[in-house]
Amino acid sequence: MIVETPSKVILFGEHAVVYGYRAVSMAINLTSTIKINKINERKIILNLKDLNKSLSLNLNDTKDLNISNLDNNLSDFKYCLCAIKNTLNYLNIEPEFGFKMEISSKIPVSCGLGSSASITVGTIRAVSKFYNKPLKDDEVAKLGYLVEREVQGKASITDTFTITYRGILEIKNNKFKKIKGSFEEFLKSCKFLIVYVEKRKKKTAELVNKVAKIKDKDIIFKKIDEIVEEALKTKNKEDFGRLMTKNHELLKKLNVSTPKLDKIVNIGNIYGYGAKLTGAGGGGCIIILVNEEKENELIKELNKENVKIFKCEMMN
Numbered sequence: 568m569i570v571e572t573p574s575k576v577i578l579f580g581e582h583a584v585v586y587g588y589r590a591v592s593m594a595i596n597l598t599s600t601i602k603i604n605k606i607n608e609r610k611i612i613l614n615l616k617d618l619n620k621s622l623s624l625n626l627n628d629t630k631d632l633n634i635s636n637l638d639n640n641l642s643d644f645k646y647c648l649c650a651i652k653n654t655l656n657y658l659n660i661e662p663e664f665g666f667k668m669e670i671s672s673k674i675p676v677s678c679g680l681g682s683s684a685s686i687t688v689g690t691i692r693a694v695s696k697f698y699n700k701p702l703k704d705d706e707v708a709k710l711g712y713l714v715e716r717e718v719q720g721k722a723s724i725t726d727t728f729t730i731t732y733r734g735i736l737e738i739k740n741n742k743f744k745k746i747k748g749s750f751e752e753f754l755k756s757c758k759f760l761i762v763y764v765e766k767r768k769k770k771t772a773e774l775v776n777k778v779a780k781i782k783d784k785d786i787i788f789k790k791i792d793e794i795v796e797e798a799l800k801t802k803n804k805e806d807f808g809r810l811m812t813k814n815h816e817l818l819k820k821l822n823v824s825t826p827k828l829d830k831i832v833n834i835g836n837i838y839g840y841g842a843k844l845t846g847a848g849g850g851g852c853i854i855i856l857v858n859e860e861k862e863n864e865l866i867k868e869l870n871k872e873n874v875k876i877f878k879c880e881m882m883n
């Protein structure tokens with residue numbers, strides 16, 4: 568059985584959303600793929616193809632795993648192991664047989680595009696379907712959020728709910744609503760470039776915990792929330808791009824940007840309508856709202872900077 572799962576891009580509100588403020592996020596067509604097949608032993612074999620890592624463990628040991636005590640050399644297995652553990656416990660089954668799970672992904676790892684949430688949601692869907700107890704979206708999303716919160720210590724529902732429900736979501740106070748109507752139509756008229764700028768030195772968990780230590784973070788979060796509120800009413804690209812850039816300036820005050828991210832955001836501001844980092848920051852990706860009249864110049868300038876450009880679309 569194969570399960571394919573999207574990734575996501577946060578248009579506004581990352582980090583603030585962890586504290587109940589608003590965010591807008593969009594599922595995109597960069598996907599992870601999970602293949603799961605039966606093995607006649609009561610074992611689980613995990614093969615992380617992109618990271619060239621494998622792990623085998625007994626089914627019985629999986630349900631009581633203490634994820635925070637996992638050896639460092641197993642850290643890349645945390646999300647999928649936690650997803651397997653939480654799903655088996657939620658299904659409340661004693662499986663007679665195990666499985667081999669192979670994970671591969673087109674989503675750059677630890678770059679702000681929700682690779683962890685994609686793997687998590689894909690694993691939950693794959694394991695529940697494999698044992699013939701497929702879960703509904705609300706169960707998948709809730710389990711996925713609990714996995715990210717357990718692995719990271721702090722998390723919002725943004726990544727896992729966006730990837731589960733797809734389309735465009737507005738998140739506030741850890742509740743969500745799918746964005747439809749004129750704002751969705753406006754966003755569909757926008758062309759975004761996602762640019763992978765540089766390798767992140769910290770995982771999302773570390774970046775979220777670093778922001779938690781900032782004393783005046785709520786003042787910054789409130790300003791981000793005002794930007795999101797204004798963006799939700801916007802129907803023109805100049806204003807939308809300007810608000811993206813304002814959000815980026817506030818993320819810089821949270822110390823989650825880097826000089827290289829700022830440099831590429833600046834190129835997005837000059838040759839696009841606006842730009843900002845997306846996801847936890849600390850490196851990774853930025854998103855640019857394209858001004859079609861200057862798109863060729865934008866691409867030319869970006870190509871001078873040794874970055875990787877992803878032309879993605881919203882995934883419903």
Ligand SMILES: Nc1ncnc2c1ncn2[C@@H]1O[C@H](COP(=O)(O)OP(=O)(O)OP(=O)(O)O)[C@@H](O)[C@H]1O
Binds near residue numbers: 615681683848
């Ligand atoms: N292709 C993959 N194969 C196996 N595990 C993966 C893969 N991609 C991501 N992961 C897991 O997700 C972790 C990266 O998650 P992290 O939250 O730091 O980054 P992200 O989700 O890409 O960015 P953000 O959370 O800012 O959107 C990896 O360390 C690994 O545990």
Ligand SMILES: C[C@@](O)(CCO)CC(=O)[O-]
Binds near residue numbers: 583679681722771
């Ligand atoms: C940084 C953050 O806001 C987004 C990570 O993609 C964390 C979260 O919402 O869980």
Ligand SMILES: [Mg+2]
Binds near residue numbers: 681682683684726771
């Ligand atoms: Mg993540």
